[in-house]
Amino acid sequence: MKLGLSVYPEQESTQQIEAYLKTGAEYGFDHVFTSIFSVDGTKEEIVSYFRNLTDMVHRLGYMVDGDVNTWFFEKIGASCSNLSVFKEMGIDILRMDGPYGDERDAILINNPEGIGIEYNTSMIRVVDHAIANGANVKNISTCHNFYPQRYTAPCFDQIRPMNDHFHKLGIPVAMFLNSQVCGTHGPWPVSDGLPTIEEHRNVPVEVQLKHMLAMKTIDLALFGNAFADRAEFEAVKKVMDRAVVSTDSLDENMKEMARSMYAMHGRPLPKEMVRIPFSIHLEDGVSNVEKERLYFGYHADLGDCLNYMIRSRLSRMAGKKETIVPRPCEKKRFERGDVLIVNDNCKHYAGEIQIVLKPMENDGQRNLLGHIDEKEHMIFDLIEAMDFFTFIEA
Structure with a gap:
C-alpha cells in the first residue's frame, strides 16, 4: 500500500x-x-x-x-x-x-x-x-x-x-x-x-x-x-x-511455518507479508512466558475457527513448551476483543493465542492477557484465513 x-x-x-x-x-x-x-x-x-x-x-x-x-x-x-x-x-x-x-x-x-x-x-x-x-x-x-x-x-x-x-x-x-x-x-x-x-x-x-x-x-x-x-x-x-515485513527477515523457523501456511492455500511465500498490528491493553500480572507467546512474530487463523474466536495455533506450535500457569480471572464470560492464552488446564493446546469474537464462558482453560482497543473491533470482521496479525501494547 x-x-x-x-x-x-x-x-x-x-x-x-x-x-x-x-x-x-x-x-x-x-x-x-x-x-x-x-x-x-x-x-x-x-x-x-x-x-x-x-x-x-x-x-x-x-x-x-x-x-x-x-x-x-x-x-x-x-x-x-x-x-x-x-x-x-x-x-x-x-x-x-x-x-x-x-x-x-x-x-x-x-x-x-x-x-x-x-x-x-x-x-x-x-x-x-x-x-x-x-x-x-x-x-x-x-x-x-x-x-x-x-x-x-x-x-x-x-x-x-x-x-x-x-x-x-x-x-x-x-x-x-x-x-x-x-x-x-x-x-x-x-x-x-x-x-x-x-x-x-x-x-x-x-x-x-x-x-x-x-x-x-x-x-x-x-x-x-x-x-x-x-x-x-x-x-x-x-x-x-x-x-x-520482508519474509527474508524472518528466522528460518518462522519462515518455514509461513511457507507451510501459504502452501496449504496453494500460494507461494511472498517477498513481503502484511500483519495487522492490533493495539492491546495488557492486564496486570501477565507473565514473561505469556508475553513471549503474545508478541510472537506473527499470528494467523487457518480459517476453520472463525466463529467464537480468531485462533492462532502458531504461538503454540512454535513456542517452547514452558508451563502456562493458570491465573485467576473474575470475569465469568470473556467478551469481544478480549485476548486470551490457553493455559495448562488444557495442556495439549497451551500457548495458543485467541481473540474473542463472541461472548465465551470462562471455563478456567484460558488466561486473560488483555483487550484490543474497541475502536479496532471493526477490523475483526475482515480477518480471514491466512490473514496475519500481531500485537503492540496500547
Whole structure:
C-alpha cells in the first residue's frame, strides 16, 4: 500500500504546500492528489502555475494526481485524444471527476502522452465499457470519493463490491484517510473530516489505516483533508513499519511455518507479508512466558475457527513448551476483543493465542492477557484465513 496527501492550491500557498510535502516525504508519502479545475485564471496562468507546482512536487519524489472533468478539457484546450497541455503541466495522473461515458474513454486511457487515467470507483460500467473497447488496463486506476458532510459517507459493506471488482481486474484502488487534526480543510469550507467511509470519521488515523490493510484491496491510502500533522505521520509510519515485513527477515523457523501456511492455500511465500498490528491493553500480572507467546512474530487463523474466536495455533506450535500457569480471572464470560492464552488446564493446546469474537464462558482453560482497543473491533470482521496479525501494547 502506497501513501498519499491532498493539497488544495485555491486555499494554500505554495510555501505551505512545499512544507507539508517535505514533511510527508520524510514518512514515506509519495503521491499527491490535487484539484486542477478549481484554480482560476487563463489557460496560460493555469499551465504556468501547475508547471511550477509539479516541478517542486516531483523534486520531492511525489506522483501528481489532478482532478479534472470534461468541461475543464474544453476550457484548457484538451481533448480525449490530446492531453499535451497536461503533459506540459507535469501531471502524472488525471482523475476524471466526470467521464465521457462512451468510446472516448478508451481513447483517453490509451493516450500517447502516457498519462494515467483515474476514475471514481462507482464508475464500474464506464471502466468495463472502456476495457471492452480496447482500453489498456495498465493505464487505469480508481479512487473512492470523500464525504465532507457528517453522516453522508457509505459504510464499508457498500464499497466492498467495488473494491473486489477492480481488484480482480488488477486495477489499483485508492481510499481516503481522515485526519483528526482540528480545523483541517478540503476543497470546501467544511471541517468535519474527509473520510471515504463513515466508520472512519471519528477514529484515529492508525485505526483507519489498519482497517484498510485488512481490506486487502486498497493500493493507495490518501489523507483527504489538510493538513495532517507530524504526530499523524508518525502514527502512519509506525503502523506500516510494524505491518509490512520482508519474509527474508524472518528466522528460518518462522519462515518455514509461513511457507507451510501459504502452501496449504496453494500460494507461494511472498517477498513481503502484511500483519495487522492490533493495539492491546495488557492486564496486570501477565507473565514473561505469556508475553513471549503474545508478541510472537506473527499470528494467523487457518480459517476453520472463525466463529467464537480468531485462533492462532502458531504461538503454540512454535513456542517452547514452558508451563502456562493458570491465573485467576473474575470475569465469568470473556467478551469481544478480549485476548486470551490457553493455559495448562488444557495442556495439549497451551500457548495458543485467541481473540474473542463472541461472548465465551470462562471455563478456567484460558488466561486473560488483555483487550484490543474497541475502536479496532471493526477490523475483526475482515480477518480471514491466512490473514496475519500481531500485537503492540496500547
